[in-house]
Amino acid sequence: MNTTEQFVILKNMESCSIDKIPIISYSDFYQHIIFLMKDPQFHCVNYFAMPNEEGLFFYCCMADDSTNTIQILSHVLSTDKKKQLLSLTKEVMAFHVYERELAENFGIEFIYNPWDKPLRYATNRFDKTKTIENYPFYKIESDELHEVGVGPIHAGVIEPGHFRFLCNGENVLHLEIQLGYQHRGVEALFLTKSTFHQQNILAESIAGDTTIGHGLAFVSAIEALGNIQSEPRLQLERAIALELERIAIHVGDLSALCVDVAYQFGSAVFGALRTPVINYLQRWCGNRFGKNLIRIGGTHYPLTDELIQSLKLFLDDFEPRFTLMAKRMFDLPSVQVRFENIGGLTPEQTHAIGAVGMAARMNGHGRDIRKSHPFAAFQQEAIDTFSDIKSGDVWARAMVRKKEIEASIIYIRKLILTLSSTNDSSAKPLPEKEIKLTPNSFTISLTEGWRGEICHCALSNTEGKLSLYKVKDPSLHNWMALALSLRDLEISDFPVNNKSYNLSYCGHDL
Amino acid sequence: MIIEEIKIQKQHGKQFIKDLATQPVPGPFKGRPEISFEKVDDSKVVDLCPTNAITANPLRIDLGKCVFCGECSLAFPNKIRFTTDYRLATNDRNKLIIQEGETGPIHLNEAKIRKEIQSLFGRSLKLRQISAAGANADEAELNACGNVNFDMGRYGIEFLASPRHCDGIVITGPISVNMAEAVQICYDAVPDPKIIILVGTDAISGGIFEGSPALDRSFLDKYPIDLFIPGNPPHPLTFVNGVLDLIRKRK
Numbered sequence: 020m021n022t023t024e025q026f027v028i029l030k031n032m033e034s035c036s037i038d039k040i041p042i043i044s045y046s047d048f049y050q051h052i053i054f055l056m057k058d059p060q061f062h063c064v065n066y067f068a069m070p071n072e073e074g075l076f077f078y079c080c081m082a083d084d085s086t087n088t089i090q091i092l093s094h095v096l097s098t099d100k101k102k103q104l105l106s107l108t109k110e111v112m113a114f115h116v117y118e119r120e121l122a123e124n125f126g127i128e129f130i131y132n133p134w135d136k137p138l139r140y141a142t143n144r145f146d147k148t149k150t151i152e153n154y155p156f157y158k159i160e161s162d163e164l165h166e167v168g169v170g171p172i173h174a175g176v177i178e179p180g181h182f183r184f185l186c187n188g189e190n191v192l193h194l195e196i197q198l199g200y201q202h203r204g205v206e207a208l209f210l211t212k213s214t215f216h217q218q219n220i221l222a223e224s225i226a227g228d229t230t231i232g233h234g235l236a237f238v239s240a241i242e243a244l245g246n247i248q249s250e251p252r253l254q255l256e257r258a259i260a261l262e263l264e265r266i267a268i269h270v271g272d273l274s275a276l277c278v279d280v281a282y283q284f285g286s287a288v289f290g291a292l293r294t295p296v297i298n299y300l301q302r303w304c305g306n307r308f309g310k311n312l313i314r315i316g317g318t319h320y321p322l323t324d325e326l327i328q329s330l331k332l333f334l335d336d337f338e339p340r341f342t343l344m345a346k347r348m349f350d351l352p353s354v355q356v357r358f359e360n361i362g363g364l365t366p367e368q369t370h371a372i373g374a375v376g377m378a379a380r381m382n383g384h385g386r387d388i389r390k391s392h393p394f395a396a397f398q399q400e401a402i403d404t405f406s407d408i409k410s411g412d413v414w415a416r417a418m419v420r421k422k423e424i425e426a427s428i429i430y431i432r433k434l435i436l437t438l439s440s441t442n443d444s445s446a447k448p449l450p451e452k453e454i455k456l457t458p459n460s461f462t463i464s465l466t467e468g469w470r471g472e473i474c475h476c477a478l479s480n481t482e483g484k485l486s487l488y489k490v491k492d493p494s495l496h497n498w499m500a501l502a503l504s505l506r507d508l509e510i511s512d513f514p515v516n517n518k519s520y521n522l523s524y525c526g527h528d529l
Numbered sequence: 530m531i532i533e534e535i536k537i538q539k540q541h542g543k544q545f546i547k548d549l550a551t552q553p554v555p556g557p558f559k560g561r562p563e564i565s566f567e568k569v570d571d572s573k574v575v576d577l578c579p580t581n582a583i584t585a586n587p588l589r590i591d592l593g594k595c596v597f598c599g600e601c602s603l604a605f606p607n608k609i610r611f612t613t614d615y616r617l618a619t620n621d622r623n624k625l626i627i628q629e630g631e632t633g634p635i636h637l638n639e640a641k642i643r644k645e646i647q648s649l650f651g652r653s654l655k656l657r658q659i660s661a662a663g664a665n666a667d668e669a670e671l672n673a674c675g676n677v678n679f680d681m682g683r684y685g686i687e688f689l690a691s692p693r694h695c696d697g698i699v700i701t702g703p704i705s706v707n708m709a710e711a712v713q714i715c716y717d718a719v720p721d722p723k724i725i726i727l728v729g730t731d732a733i734s735g736g737i738f739e740g741s742p743a744l745d746r747s748f749l750d751k752y753p754i755d756l757f758i759p760g761n762p763p764h765p766l767t768f769v770n771g772v773l774d775l776i777r778k779r780k
Contacts, residue, residue, distance in 0.1 A: 227666025
């Protein structure tokens with residue numbers, strides 16, 4: 020930890036006393052953020068506020084990829100002040116989701132914000148007269164245009180959300196995505212649940228398809244606040260689990276993409292290839308999504324020699340089958356014609372909206388927490404990342420998945436070798452009574468889930484209990500990428516674009 | 530290249546599971562729990578449970594509330610043991626409450642199955658799935674029910690897009706305030722006779738989200754539920770077997 024006059028510098032999964040974070044004036048805060056955002060090595064990983072009697076305390080976390088550090092900035096809006104702040108979104112578009120959330124939850128007016136429309140209609144929102152039924156859709160008055168509304172319930176077995184297409188004939192002029200249907204009050208529940216075990220299960224349910232990504236972000240945050248060391252072996256096992264989750268979902272996504280371009284063969288084969296991955300997770304911890312595997316300070320399900328052997332066998336069987344099927348799919352002209360130049364974004368667009376994960380890597384932005392702010396085993400053993408996919412279209416998003424699966428397989432094999440050189444076994448999870456959070460502390464925990472960067476921020480109060488738990492799923496940024504991808508496409512291209520991003524509704528709505 | 534495709538087909542082989550009722554599941558899978566008569570401090574077991582699924586005197590586990598984290602059986606292995614029996618579905622909410630000494634499989638209450646269900650839906654059941662704040666694990670497993678492995682389509686069970694073409698709804702998730710109206714509209718759009726299936730602990734009881742002010746579960750108070758399918762998320766085998774037990778006479 021390092022304090023300058025303006026901010027505190029933390030490493031990923033490090034904590035500091037809340038009192039150490041200097042509170043600066045909003046104009047200094049504003050200037051500093053604008054200054055940092057001119058450097059592409061910086062991006063905002065979280066920006067939120069916490070109310071108390073004195074006022075609203077804002078915390079902004081700016082990740083510096085070049086030095087593997089995160090600057091924590093803070094400003095305060097005291098209760099006697101007018102709830103008005105100059106909008107950052109006007110200068111840096113990536114801030115729109117944060118300011119919309121702050122406006123919705125606390126009734127802050129961001130001056131010059133282009134449009135602070137509601138984000139998710141949270142239960143604790145400031146203005147309860149705004150309801151999900153009267154969402155202010157963007158409209159263009161014209162006799163020649165028509166609107167197509169889809170959802171909240173969609174055709175398939177997927178989560179709910181509303182998509183409103185403004186169309187000129189077959190072409191989409193504008194797609195607006197309205198979410199909030201999945202809001203379960205997750206962040207508030209973190210504070211009302213009395214045990215860490217309950218919170219752990221809650222974290223695994225933030226997005227059921229990212230059980231390990233969010234679970235790992237949660238336990239790392241608690242371990243940072245509680246000064247709990249986790250053994251190198253445990254770190255290796257956690258990284259293996261995270262990469263298995265990535266492989267499982269990516270293969271499933273490739274199957275889903277095949278469905279949308281009417282390639283039934285590819286869909287069936289990729290679908291069948293997903294099964295052994297999640298069945299391996301079940302063999303390991305009893306659950307196909309890896310629930311109950313990630314626990315604070317240890318695990319109930321250590322990776323035994325027998326499990327390592329079956330992991331090797333699984334990879335040896337999976338890899339050639341996957342490689343052949345992927346080659347076949349990417350070589351197929353009928354697939355290429357539906358993937359290439361469909362739903363492309365420029366690198367400038369992805370940068371502007373603050374895209375993370377696959378949605379950044381489809382455009383040559385190498386942004387990847389595993390590399391820039393390494394955690395778990397990624398500190399000891401680096402994973403290969405790439406920035407040579409640049410087209411930003413459906414093809415790029417499919418190709419990112421293929422390359423990430425290949426990289427994950429290589430990486431897991433490396434970790435297996437490292438594992439066999441450690442002869443200890445992972446510890447049991449720390450008993451509830453032995454977990455004591457440092458009072459009055461702040462921590463930030465970043466992981467790279469299969470969708471991209473996950474950020475959990477936790478604050479403890481003077482009694483050592485959680486006083487704020489803030490979750491950010493990568494989808495928060497990336498939904499805008501889907502909306503932009505649809506511009507000037509035919510509406511029939513929506514499904515394949517949607518699948519190519521496969522964003523989380525519940526991760527966004529919380 | 531066609532050669533490649535033949536090679537892939539050969540590797541792919543036959544993927545479908547022949548008998549969904551007897552297929553073993555690997556690993557420390559947590560299915561139906563069994564509670565022994567061993568004397569333990571009940572209150573300690575109760576305190577371990579994150580979702581108040583365990584109640585004392587005598588010790589019982591409510592599978593409608595259980596998130597299958599296994600903390601109880603890890604701490605008291607001789608008292609509570611999770612078997613790999615994945616056939617957990619029933620139409621009787623009380624049958625989800627496992628008592629001390631109970632070892633038999635969970636059945637449906639035949640008397641509670643409406644007459645028309647088996648005659649109308651026995652060979653063809655089309656369902657509208659509604660994710661009402663479901664976290665996408667339950668949904669992923671429901672999608673898996675139709676994949677090449679579990680292939681529930683062979684029994685005429687299928688998820689469709691339009692509620693007008695369906696015979697019932699399948700709800701996942703604890704039902705958020707923001708989804709409550711959509712659930713009602715969708716249910717109303719399904720023609721009679723129709724069934725309601727709740728999939729996953731979140732749908733049956735709210736699970737870990739129980740008590741959140743962001744939920745509105747009043748829809749469930751209005752109608753009888755035809756099938757409860759517990760799990761976090763339920764295994765595809767739990768879903769397919771449960772539905773088959775509801776719509777067909779099975780051994």
